[in-house]
Every structure is written in structure tokens, then in C-alpha cells.
Amino acid sequence: MAQQISVERRPRLNRDRVLQAAVSLADEVGIGPLSMRRLAQELDVVPMALYKHVANKDELLDGMVEVIIGEIDPPVADVDWKSTVRLRVLSARRVLQRHKWARPVLETRTNRTPAVLGYMDSFIGMFLTGGFSVDLTHHVMHAIGSRMWGFTQELFDSAASESGEGPADVAPEVQAAMFQEMSASYPNVLQVATAASHDDGSVVGGGCDDQFEFEFALDLLLDGIERLHQRDYSSAAARLERG
Amino acid sequence: MAQQISVERRPRLNRDRVLQAAVSLADEVGIGPLSMRRLAQELDVVPMALYKHVANKDELLDGMVEVIIGEIDPPVADVDWKSTVRLRVLSARRVLQRHKWARPVLETRTNRTPAVLGYMDSFIGMFLTGGFSVDLTHHVMHAIGSRMWGFTQELFDSAASESGEGPADVAPEVQAAMFQEMSASYPNVLQVATAASHDDGSVVGGGCDDQFEFEFALDLLLDGIERLHQRDYSSAAARLERG
DNA sequence: TCAGAAAGGTGTACGCCGTACACCTTGTGT
């Protein structure tokens, strides 16, 4: 009967509480001082307890990214693509400003977690819905990518990154399963990714010409800049126009 | 007489050899495994020996950045601004590809070392020489910044970052000295930075509206994208045109 | 030429970090 006396009992931990606590702590003290030990202390728990809920620190960071992606507003419907995209990016920006540690974390992180893929998928959807071709959507995603997240360069890199050339070290049936799941959960990502790989025949990854993408984005900017220059742009005037 | 027998003598260390070794090592093994201990080992020296040449690991990283900035081609003269800028950015990109560790390092680093300031100054100069107004140049630098380095957001932040609001914790005469040196060494940076601060009266830093800069760049991209969309852009066609 | 100083290099030690591993405790389903 006295099994649960007035002693203050800490509620049990779970992955979600761990991630939330990590985000709060990083908000407070920054990403540098966020160590497993410090986080454990914050949760009134011994460091190793955390490992029952996240595999390691890397997965913790991935989880934190998940959390803040969840804070980005969903796309607003029934307006033109440009406004949809614009509002979404500005929402993402607001999130990144609320969590100042997030930018560097996103920039280092190359993992395509479900949350990241889901966000990308929905983002791509905004262009496709707006009537963009898959081709243009692809380049546009590269061009705009780093402005919101920083995952431009290896957007569709497959799981390659480190180990060799591509997904050659995964059994074919596993690849097939991944493909199935992709097409179910991230149809837009899949569409763009496969279209981008027509050239070299690989199904996912490797099929996109980094140099071309870089120059595409660079020239997009330079052309825009040139136009502003030609019309004697002044930010003061722009501010007035904008109200 | 026998003071220097056939014994193999390691040439004395100096800052440059340390930095070069660090760059090579990072090229080989990546930035993660690059520790002071590992670097020392590579140089056949005890870890603490390095601290006679660099103050700490952060300064080592700054030094490594210096080294690779030195590898970027100087601006080519006697062509239009657009080509000058384009070629320079592509040169910078080549450097970053040669040193794959550099991008994340640049993205985390917020220090305005002489090398960085020098590069920025010369970069700004390309626009000013091209007839750009200081105002437009300023926004353009923000818009294009991260595409080469990643220091967009706090380009002209002064030394603020961490410690409070601004340079208030530095003696006035020191500020004056810094100003003197700036105007001598980085006239373009100074010009743009001071122009950007007219609004709020501060001399250096704090005087630039992040939200405005972000939307400026975002809209530059979106407008460009819209134009491509309207003319049914296709990358295949673009590739053909380009040759 | 030679002392003394400055610059370069060493050895030890400290307090962090992530986390492997073996263990105990608590909650849950039968």
C-alpha cells in the first residue's frame, strides 16, 4: 500500500521527453554545452539512462531536428505557388531563429530522416502543384535549398555520403523495399529524384550534376542582380513600395 | 664539431608548417579525426608543441581557412562585373571541392580574420568597380554570401555574436584604432558597412536588417524562378544552349 | 666568444566528452 508514498516520483522517461528536453536545453545554453551528461542532469537521470531512448548522440541530434521541423507551418493552400513557398520559407526561418542552435546542426547533418524527407516532399509538392515541371522543380530545389536548410549539395545523394560510390553495398531486395516505401511516403521526392537520374541510369542518387546545379543557382542570382542593377535598384525605394 | 651528426633532424616547426600540415591532414582524413594530438603526431612532435604556434584549436581552424582562402584566384581584370564575379565564385567553389572539410568549417566560423576580410573586401570591390551603388552591393553580398562561404547572416555583425550587444565592451580608443586600420586595409568593407548603418546611427555592426536581407535574397530567387517557369525553362535546352 | 634571453619542444595532469557493459529496479501482461 505504501508503495508510492509522498516521495516525489519523476515521471518515466521516453524518447519524446528526451528530445523536448534537449531542444529546450539547446535553446537555453546553445549546442556546444549540450552534452549527454548535461542533458541527463537536466532530466534528473544518470547519463546512460538516455541511451535507453536514443541510440547515441547523433540520433539525438536527428531527433532534435525532427522536433523543430514539426514546428514549421504546413503549406497554406489556395494561393499561388509563389506565396505558398514564400510563406513556408519565412515560417522555417522563424523556427530557425527561435532555435538558434539549429542552423549549424542542420548544416552538418546529412541524414535523410523521415521528418526531413517529409518536409522535402511537401516542399517539392508546392512547386509541382504550382504547375512546375519535374525538371525545373529539381533545379529550383537545389537553388533554394540552402536558403532554408543547407542541404543543397547532397539533396538526392542516396545513402552514399561516405561508403564508396553508392548503394551498391545494400542487398537488391533491400533497395527494392526502400523504393516501395519511398513511393508510398514521399512520392514527390521520388519523382524528382528519378527524373534527375535519367542521364546516367542509376535509380536513386549519383544522378545529378553538381556543377550544373551550382551554376544554375549562381546564374539565377547573377541574372536577378543584373536586372536590379540595370533598373537602378535602391533598397530605400523597395522598402517604400513594400510599405 | 659533432653537434649535428647524421641524426635525422626534423626542421623546426612554425605556424605555416603547422597550418599546411593541418590542411593536408584534414584533406586526407576529414575534419572529425583532426585533433591536436593527431596533428602533432603527424608532425613528429608532442601535442603541446603546437601551442607554441597556434593559440588553440579554434585559431588553428581560422588559420586553415586563411590557407585555403589564399588558394582562391584573384579577380580577373578587364571583363564585365558579371564574369569577374562568376569566375571568382567558381574558383572559390573549386577550392572548396579540393578541401571537402572546408565548407562546414567556414559555416561554423564567424571570425573576421584578416584573410576573410581581405577576401570580402576584394569581393565587394568587384561590384563597386562594376558601377554598383554601395546600397545594392550590400544587399547583393548578403544574397550571394552563403553561396560561396556561408557567412551571409552575420556579415557585418561587428564582433558582437556572443558578448552582449556590440563593441561596447571595447575602449573607445581601441575602436578608433580598429576603424583606422579598417579604412586602410579594407576600404570597401568599411564603405558598405557604414552605409548599411546609416539608419540606426551605429558605426559598425548592428545596422542591418536581417529580415530585410533574407527576404531580399529570397525574392531575388523566387522572381528568377518565376521567370524561368513562365518561359517553360528546361535544363536540357539550357545545356544545349550552353554548349 | 660567451652569457643570457627568447623561442621551441616536452611530460604530466586535469576535467571534460561519448558510450560499452554488467547490473539492479520497476512496471506489465498472464
Next chain:
DNA sequence: ACACAAGGTGTACGGCGTACACCTTTCTGA
């Protein structure tokens, strides 16, 4: 009531950056 899984603990290891006291080499100028 009990077994078993899930959650939590304690200890320990190897790696990190670097402070500090010390020795050794090289340079300098009288």
C-alpha cells in the same frame, strides 16, 4: 503471483583540448 521486458544505475575506458612547469636549442649583442 510471477516472469519478463523496459527503464535506470555505476563503473570504467579511451579520447579530447589544454594549463603549467620544465628542459633544450637557437639567436643576439657586448
